[in-house]
Every structure is written in structure tokens, then in C-alpha cells.
Amino acid sequence: MTHKPNKPHPDQFDLFQEALFPVRVATATIDLDRFRSKIKRAMAQAIRECPHDRPVIAARMAQYLGLPNLSKATLDAYTAESKARHDISLVRFKAFVRATGANWLWDMIVSEDGLLVLEGDEARLAEIARLQQEQKDLVKQLKTLRSVPVVIRRHNTGGSSTS
Known part of the structure; x- marks a missing residue:
């Protein structure tokens, strides 16, 4: 007798594995002060992780925005939690994401709304999963329909009759 490795039950989750596509609610x-701080901290993290320094990031943002320049001080104000009323506009945020390459910021922004940002081919993966779910539903419907015998009653309308 051969020993088969134990496969985990499909409903059993690995406690240490984080879902790549978490389900959110x-x-x-909306706690605006908390959200503002979260954005500023995340933008500061994006700057730390970016291969470019702050003046280069500011220059790249200015280029995306079609501005002659954008000061490093403005960039610093966007990331300083002490500047609670100096919020970045959506247009400038987009330029910031492009300038730093921190696309993950979009996901962070929408996460509290129960949304998840998919990047590139991940959307195709989600579509595959949706179609597989639809396919399972169709299989269930077919199984239900097949579970009841089909009685076919044919009326003989074209046959010869004897009198």
C-alpha cells in the first residue's frame, strides 16, 4: 500500500499565508483624520522605497502635471502628518504614483471602501474565476434537471390506420 501525502481540505486555510487578493468589506x-494620516505615511513610504530622491520625484511630478516645476517643499507638505490641511489633489496624487512607481498606493486608497485594485493580467485571472463559478452553477442546474426522469410522449400522427 502506498502512502499518499495529506492534502488539506479545500476549506482549511493556512494561518500564515496572506491572501493575494483579500476579500474586503x-x-x-469615514475617519478623515485617520485616512489623511494613512495617505501621508504611505506616500512617505513610497518615497523611501523609490530609487529617486525627493527633488527628482518633484521634477517628475511637475513634468506629468505640465508645470514648470513643483517644489520639494510641496512634496514634503504632502507627506507631513503635521500639515493636516495640506491634502494632495487626485490629479497630483496620480502624478506622484507615476513619479514614484508606487502603484500599490491605489489599492491602499480604495481598501477601506471594500475595493481591490487589480493590475494588468490580474483582471483576466478574476474573469477566469468568475466564469468558473458560472460554469459550476450551470453544472448544478444541469444535475438538477437530469435528476428527474424525462418522459417523452409521442403522438403518432402520420401513421396508417386500419379500419
Whole structure:
């Protein structure tokens, strides 16, 4: 007798594995101060992880925005939690993401709304999963329909009759 390795049950999750595509639920309220701090900290992290320094990031943002320049001080204000009322606009945020290459910031922004950002081919993967779910539903429907015998009653309308 050969020993088969134990396969985990499909409902059994690995406690140490983080889901690549987590299921999210929208928060009931919007805590603007907390959200503002979260954005500023995330942008500061994006700058630390970026291969370019702050002046280069600011120059790249200015280029994307079609501005002659954007100061390093403005960039610093966007990331300083002490500057609570100096929020970045959506257009400038987009330029910041492009300038730093930190696409993960988009996902961070929408996560509290129960949303998840898919990048590139990940959307095709989601479509595959959706179609597989639809296929399972169709198989269930067919199984239900096949579970009841089909009685075919044919009426003989074209045959010869004897009198």
C-alpha cells in the first residue's frame, strides 16, 4: 500500500499565508483624520522605497502635471502628518504614483471602501474565476434537471390506420 501525502481540505486555510487578493468589506464610517494620516505615511513610504530622491520625484511630478516645476517643499507638505490641511489633489496624487512607481498606493486608497485594485493580467485571472463559478452553477442546474426522469410522449400522427 502506498502512502499518499495529506492534502488539506479545500476549506482549511493556512494561518500564515496572506491572501493575494483579500476579500474586503467597506467600513461603515469615514475617519478623515485617520485616512489623511494613512495617505501621508504611505506616500512617505513610497518615497523611501523609490530609487529617486525627493527633488527628482518633484521634477517628475511637475513634468506629468505640465508645470514648470513643483517644489520639494510641496512634496514634503504632502507627506507631513503635521500639515493636516495640506491634502494632495487626485490629479497630483496620480502624478506622484507615476513619479514614484508606487502603484500599490491605489489599492491602499480604495481598501477601506471594500475595493481591490487589480493590475494588468490580474483582471483576466478574476474573469477566469468568475466564469468558473458560472460554469459550476450551470453544472448544478444541469444535475438538477437530469435528476428527474424525462418522459417523452409521442403522438403518432402520420401513421396508417386500419379500419
